[in-house]
Amino acid sequence: MPEEMPTDSVGVVTPGTLHFDRPLALAGGGLLPEFDLTYETYGRLNPDRSNAVLVCHALSGNHHAAGYHSPEDRRPGWWDTMIGPGKPLDTERFHVVCCNNLGGCSGSTGPASINPDTGSRYGPDFPIVTVRDWVASQARLSDALGIEQWAAVMGGSLGGMQVLQWAIDFPVRIRHAIVIAAASKLTAQNIAFNEVARQAIRSDPDFHGGRYYDFDTEPTRGLRLARMLGHITYLSDDIMRERFGRDLREGRINFDMEGVEFEVESYLRYQADSFVGGFDANTYLLMTKVLDYFDPAAGAGGDLAKALSPAQADFLVVSFSSDWRFAPPRSREIVKALHDNDINVSYAEIEAHHGHDAFLLRIPRYVELLRAYMERVEAGL
Amino acid sequence: MTSPVEPIRPDYAIIVEWIAPESRVLDLGCGDGYLMSYLRRVKRVAGYGLEIDADHIPQCIRAGINVIQMDLDKGLAEFDDNSFDYVVLSLTLQAIRYPDRLLGEMLRVGRQGIVTFPNFGHWQSRAQLLRGRMPVTRTLPNRWFDTPNIHLCTLRDFEALCTDLGIHVLERHAVDHAHKTSMGLRLFPNLLGEIALYRFRRR
Numbered sequence: 001m002p003e004e005m006p007t008d009s010v011g012v013v014t015p016g017t018l019h020f021d022r023p024l025a026l027a028g029g030g031l032l033p034e035f036d037l038t039y040e041t042y043g044r045l046n047p048d049r050s051n052a053v054l055v056c057h058a059l060s061g062n063h064h065a066a067g068y069h070s071p072e073d074r075r076p077g078w079w080d081t082m083i084g085p086g087k088p089l090d091t092e093r094f095h096v097v098c099c100n101n102l103g104g105c106s107g108s109t110g111p112a113s114i115n116p117d118t119g120s121r122y123g124p125d126f127p128i129v130t131v132r133d134w135v136a137s138q139a140r141l142s143d144a145l146g147i148e149q150w151a152a153v154m155g156g157s158l159g160g161m162q163v164l165q166w167a168i169d170f171p172v173r174i175r176h177a178i179v180i181a182a183a184s185k186l187t188a189q190n191i192a193f194n195e196v197a198r199q200a201i202r203s204d205p206d207f208h209g210g211r212y213y214d215f216d217t218e219p220t221r222g223l224r225l226a227r228m229l230g231h232i233t234y235l236s237d238d239i240m241r242e243r244f245g246r247d248l249r250e251g252r253i254n255f256d257m258e259g260v261e262f263e264v265e266s267y268l269r270y271q272a273d274s275f276v277g278g279f280d281a282n283t284y285l286l287m288t289k290v291l292d293y294f295d296p297a298a299g300a301g302g303d304l305a306k307a308l309s310p311a312q313a314d315f316l317v318v319s320f321s322s323d324w325r326f327a328p329p330r331s332r333e334i335v336k337a338l339h340d341n342d343i344n345v346s347y348a349e350i351e352a353h354h355g356h357d358a359f360l361l362r363i364p365r366y367v368e369l370l371r372a373y374m375e376r377v378e379a380g381l
Numbered sequence: 382m383t384s385p386v387e388p389i390r391p392d393y394a395i396i397v398e399w400i401a402p403e404s405r406v407l408d409l410g411c412g413d414g415y416l417m418s419y420l421r422r423v424k425r426v427a428g429y430g431l432e433i434d435a436d437h438i439p440q441c442i443r444a445g446i447n448v449i450q451m452d453l454d455k456g457l458a459e460f461d462d463n464s465f466d467y468v469v470l471s472l473t474l475q476a477i478r479y480p481d482r483l484l485g486e487m488l489r490v491g492r493q494g495i496v497t498f499p500n501f502g503h504w505q506s507r508a509q510l511l512r513g514r515m516p517v518t519r520t521l522p523n524r525w526f527d528t529p530n531i532h533l534c535t536l537r538d539f540e541a542l543c544t545d546l547g548i549h550v551l552e553r554h555a556v557d558h559a560h561k562t563s564m565g566l567r568l569f570p571n572l573l574g575e576i577a578l579y580r581f582r583r584r
Contacts, residue, residue, distance in 0.1 A: 316442075335449060336459040339429060342405075347449045348438045365435055372439035 001068040001076075008084045009076065010042040010067035010091055017107055018144050024102075024137060030127025033116060037141050038107025039063045039099035042083055043091030045147070050381050052147045053089060054138065055079060055098040056155030056162035059230070059287045060279060062106035065098040066091075081362040088370035093378050094151065099141055101134045101162075103286040111282030112213065123282060124210030131158075131294045135165045142173065152377050153313075154178035156359035157326060158287070161294045164334070167311040168296055176377050177313040178370075181323055181359040183330035184304050184337070185295035190325060193233055194288035197226035201281045210282055223281045224272035231271050236322035236355035240264060297337075304337035314344040316373045318366070320358040321351050346373070389419060392497055392576050395554050396469060399495060399580050400424055404466035407431070407491060409453055409483075410473035414441030421446065428465060454478040457486040465491040472576070474498045475530040484546055488583050493551070497578045500555065502535030502571040519558050520575045536571040539579065547584045554578040 005011055017038045024032045040063045045052060055065050057078065066083035068076055083089040083096055100108040103126060111126040118125075142150070153166045153174045160182025167177045186194075201207060204222030208215050232240075244264035253261060260266045300306035315338050319331035328349045338345040350366045352358040358366070389397065393416055400406060402424045408417045411430025414437070420426045429447045432438065441448035454477065468491035470483070475498050477483050487494040499520040500506075506516035515525040523530065534542075536555065543550055555566050555574025566573045 332451075332459065339447075339449070339459075340461065340464075342427065344447050345429075345449070346438075346442055346447050347451075348435070349450050351435060368439050369442065372442040376442060376445065 001071050001073050005068075006084075008086045009080070010084050012070060012073075013040050013042065013064075013067040013077075014069075015040050015063055015107060018141065020137070020140050020144075022140075024133065024140075026127050027130040027132045028128045030129075032102070032109065032127060035102060035109035035137065036107065036113075037099045037102070037109075037137060038104075039097060039141060040065065040067075040077075041098075041145075042066050042096040043094050045095040045145075046381070049147055050149070050151060051093065051378075052095045052097060052142075052145075052150050053377075054142070054150050054153045054166075055083070055089070055096060056134075056138075056153065056159035057098060057101065058155070058157040058159045059291065060227075060275070060284075061159070062104060063098050063100040063108075064106070066096070078360065081360070082367070082370060088367055088374050089154075090374065090378075094374070097141075097145065097147070099138060101129075102137050103129045103283055103290070105280035105283040110280065111210070111286065112280045121213045123213060126282065126286065128286065128289055128293075130290060131161050131165045132169065134162055134290070135169055138162070138166075139170055139173065148173065150174045151381060152176035152178055152374075154180070155182075156180035157182060157356065158291055158294075160326075161291075164296060164308070165294075167313045167315070168308060171310045171312040174313045175380060176316070176373075177311070178316045178318070178373065179331070179334060180318045181320055181326045181331075181356060182317075182334070183326045184297060184307075184334055186292055187330075191292050193229060193325075194292055197229055197288055198285055200225035200229070201285060204281075207281070210285075212281070218276070219281045220276045223276050223279065223284060226284055227272045227275040228268045231268060233325050234356040236324065236353055238322060238353040239355055239357075242353070243267070304333060305340040308334075308337045308343070309341050311338070311341065311343055315346070316369075317345060317347045318359075318369065319347075319349045320354070320356070320366075321349055322353045323356045323358060325356045391556050392471070392578060393419065395556070395578050396471065396495055396497070397423060399552065400426060400467055402426075405464070407457075407460065407465040407468045409457075409468065409470045409487070410476075411437075411441060411446070411448060413437050414444035414446040414448060416469070416471060417441075417446040418444040453483060456482070457490050460490045462489055463492060467491055467493050467495055469495045471495075471497045472499065475533050477532060480532050480534075481542060481546060484542070484548065488548065488581075493580060493582045494548075495578070495580050496539075497576055498534065498539070499530070500536055500571065500574045500577045501533040502537065503575050504572050507572075518575075536574065536577050539577065543579075543581060548581045549584040550579055550581045552578075552580040 064077040065079045066077040100106040160179040201222035204219035207219040247263040296307040297304040319328040406428035408430040468487040509516040555570035
């Protein structure tokens with residue numbers, strides 16, 4: 001936390017956890033006999049329970065979307081740029097909910113949780129979940145929180161995929177769908193990156209077939225590599241040139257095979273270091289699989305418009321010009337499928353050179369767009 | 382909130398008059414979304430506005446319309462044949478890279494097209510050209526080197542292109558800057574009209 005709490009921060013927040021003891025049948029054929037979901041909320045739910053907004057997190061995110069966990073906390077939640085008093089997701093007007101998804105490692109049931117059938121950690125036995133399962137579990141959370149209909153469901157990247165699934169699976173429970181830097185399915189190139197990340201983890205000698213908990217170790221080398229690879233693909237060539245260029249840490253080349261010479265190497269190592277220790281490798285494997293499998297059109301003969309035909313929400317779709325992992329044409333496919341169904345949809349391609357990471361950043365045009373759209377959401381309350 | 386009966390620019394008023402209630406409209410180059418918003422309120426139309434300028438997108442969102450940010454020069458390929466009752470191109474034709482192709486696209490996607498453009502045949506433009514200078518007028522305020530208007534035409538030019546493209550003009554209007562449709566304008570639209578308005582369909 002900064003020395004003084006900024007006035008547009010939701011402040012210090014405490015997560016909650018709800019236990020669900022009704023089994024959840026999974027799209028992949030598995031079954032979760034019971035599960036926990038850890039979540040945070042910001043802003044008050046209004047008396048008619050109409051102002052709730054569900055925020056869905058991406059690959060490495062969690063329920064901590066805004067504010068600080070303690071006064072000593074150095075970094076706010078992952079979408080603090082958007083959520084808070086006076087911010088586009090104005091917590092003076094909206095009741096914002098964000099939960100850690102199933103398979104996660106921040107409190108919700110995941111591979112590191114105890115399997116009630118065996119009494120030991122799930123590890124590789126944790127069933128493969130899908131975006132559809134996440135949405136089904138989030139709907140259970142909505143029921144538990146007494147939220148019949150969301151004013152909006154929104155998210156970036158993998159979060160945007162959940163928004164699409166919400167609109168398809170629960171059309172009357174969502175009034176607005178905000179899909180940011182997403183795609184209706186991954187490209188082969190994207191799946192390829194995910195596979196390299198998985199191989200990095202699985203080939204780490206400390207992986208032990210996913211049962212590393214029993215060996216009191218973690219495949220940190222593999223997870224570090226996976227995270228470094230991810231970070232390269234979340235940035236654009238331009239932003240890496242601008243931020244690091246060929247800058248050298250010591251101002252000269254040392255002809256050193258081991259050390260950190262270029263600034264960009266230092267950045268990647270820092271990102272990797274700050275990721276491991278807080279993130280479970282089995283969760284990373286699972287999350288990349290969730291991404292790879294997502295393809296709502298597959299069940300409709302490859303016809304995305306047909307897959308989206310149940311949707312009733314109004315949509316805002318947003319892409320970023322330099323995002324090459326979830327490129328603007330992928331968003332345009334979603335937009336086309338929506339207007340083919342005569343669904344209300346607006347689309348903006350934000351000019352930004354930050355790559356895929358842009359959806360997390362305070363880019364004035366992007367902030368202004370979300371602010372304008374949330375005003376429309378509020379007008380419909 | 383604007384009332385549904387607020388006064389409206391005369392060129393817009395003609396477009397609004399041309400559009401049947403509860404029809405489906407695609408507005409190409411919708412700007413701040415005002416026309417679409419007015420059509421939604423007054424004629425209960427459905428549809429989308431297309432706009433390339435990022436500054437206009439939040440304005441359109443606030444106007445309550447569906448806006449899709451895209452470049453008209455890249456065509457309307459993502460829209461299916463006959464998916465709209467009207468495709469409107471208001472004061473944008475002159476800034477389009479391939480106006481002939483876009484007119485064809487308008488009539489592929491829509492049953493009728495509505496186009497308005499600044500008339501380059503207006504007497505003020507002609508007078509300035511006679512003096513040897515590129516015209517700078519109220520409807521064409523930019524100078525030759527900083528204008529987005531790369532394909533200026535006169536009413537006659539436009540009608541000749543319609544003939545070439547097999548476009549059947551259903552209605553034509555011309556308005557002057559006072560936005561009156563006087564007797565003179567009806568007799569000499571290509572000389573006195575500052576803005577030309579056409580409604581057309583496939584032949």
